[in-house]
Amino acid sequence: MRRILRIAGLVLLGLLVISTFVFLWQKSRPKVVTYKIESATKGNIEKRTVATGKVEPRNEILIKPQMSGIISEVYKEAGDKVLAGDIIAKIQVVPDMVNLSSAESRVQRAQLAADQSRSNYERDRKLFENQVISKEEFEKVELQYKNDQEELRAANDNLSLVRTGITQSSAKTSNTLVRSTVSGTILDVPVKVGNSVIQSNNFNDGTTVASVANLSDMLFVGKIDETEVGKLSVEMPMEITIGAIQDRKIPATLEYVSPKGVEESGAILFEMKAALKLPEDVFIRAGYSANADIILDQRTDVLTIPESSVEFSGDSVFVYLVRNEKPQEFDRHPVKIGLSDGINIEVTEGLNENDKIRGTEIIEEKKK
Numbered sequence: 001m002r003r004i005l006r007i008a009g010l011v012l013l014g015l016l017v018i019s020t021f022v023f024l025w026q027k028s029r030p031k032v033v034t035y036k037i038e039s040a041t042k043g044n045i046e047k048r049t050v051a052t053g054k055v056e057p058r059n060e061i062l063i064k065p066q067m068s069g070i071i072s073e074v075y076k077e078a079g080d081k082v083l084a085g086d087i088i089a090k091i092q093v094v095p096d097m098v099n100l101s102s103a104e105s106r107v108q109r110a111q112l113a114a115d116q117s118r119s120n121y122e123r124d125r126k127l128f129e130n131q132v133i134s135k136e137e138f139e140k141v142e143l144q145y146k147n148d149q150e151e152l153r154a155a156n157d158n159l160s161l162v163r164t165g166i167t168q169s170s171a172k173t174s175n176t177l178v179r180s181t182v183s184g185t186i187l188d189v190p191v192k193v194g195n196s197v198i199q200s201n202n203f204n205d206g207t208t209v210a211s212v213a214n215l216s217d218m219l220f221v222g223k224i225d226e227t228e229v230g231k232l233s234v235e236m237p238m239e240i241t242i243g244a245i246q247d248r249k250i251p252a253t254l255e256y257v258s259p260k261g262v263e264e265s266g267a268i269l270f271e272m273k274a275a276l277k278l279p280e281d282v283f284i285r286a287g288y289s290a291n292a293d294i295i296l297d298q299r300t301d302v303l304t305i306p307e308s309s310v311e312f313s314g315d316s317v318f319v320y321l322v323r324n325e326k327p328q329e330f331d332r333h334p335v336k337i338g339l340s341d342g343i344n345i346e347v348t349e350g351l352n353e354n355d356k357i358r359g360t361e362i363i364e365e366k367k368k
Contacts, residue, residue, distance in 0.1 A: 032342040053222020057213030064206040103159040110155040121145035184214040223269040243289040279351035320358035
């Protein structure tokens with residue numbers, strides 16, 4: 001029994017030694033490094049960056065009332081198209097009791113004066129017809145009568161204005177009618193019937209009844225990092241990708257870059273605005289999220305190679321020209337480079353078209 005156990009132990013020990021030897025032998029096997037062969041070709045290089053933002057109307061106009069009161073009617077809703085002068089809502093005036101009392105008192109005084117002047121006018125008219133008084137005296141009484149009638153009309157108009165905000169002479173153009181000041185599309189109507197509104201004046205901004213904008217004149221408004229803002233310039237072309245319209249790229253032109261940056265999440269960002277060139281078959285809603293693909297620089301029909309095949313050493317740049325393909329042999333060769341897009345890079349000196357160079361390496365085990 002002991003002999004069997006001893007033999008089994010020796011066998012296990014032998015297997016362990018053999019497996020260790022095989023493992024060490026495999027680790028020590030020589031490996032050969034081969035490389036892809038790349039060719040210098042003519043092509044285009046574009047350096048791009050992406051700015052995130054959203055699409056907004058160039059001008060969003062807030063429509064505010066010219067008098068305070070309560071919304072009695074709303075004639076438009078978000079999405080409706082309006083022309084300048086179209087009525088959006090109607091306001092019911094809530095009269096101030098002090099002003100109302102003063103207006104009523106004015107009407108009463110004007111009525112008394114008008115009644116008295118009418119009586120004087122009728123009496124003096126008969127006297128003038130009978131040639132008892134002169135024409136000059138009659139004309140004075142007639143003038144007073146007309147003035148008192150006009151004052152009565154003005155007093156009644158003032159009372160109507162205080163009570164309802166409308167007079168007979170201004171019913172069609174009353175300040176109780178809130179009108180659009182521009183043509184466009186209504187983006188929002190934040191008020192409802194029954195809401196109180198305050199007129200816009202020097203002391204407050206007033207209540208917004210509606211916001212109107214021209215949706216055919218849209219801007220991309222986004223932010224770009226400080227490391228790239230110096231490469232932007234007005235009139236620079238770009239392409240806008242809108243989140244809700246993934247299959248379309250809309251051309252745009254850069255119009256504005258902010259001279260002042262704002263810190264956000266530890267980075268300094270600068271606001272930028274670009275005018276969209278909207279196709280007729282595309283409808284853009286205000287507030288869509290979007291990305292701007294900006295062409296910072298570009299080269300056309302230049303010599304290019306993969307950037308991964310370039311070796312940087314201090315201020316010098318090298319590639320490895322193919323001397324022999326089988327077996328692979330290379331010569332280190334200096335070149336001068338230009339614009340890079342992160343994948344390919346422009347070669348300005350040192351290579352000719354179709355020159356073969358060493359690319360990325362492929363590691364293979366040497367076959368025996």
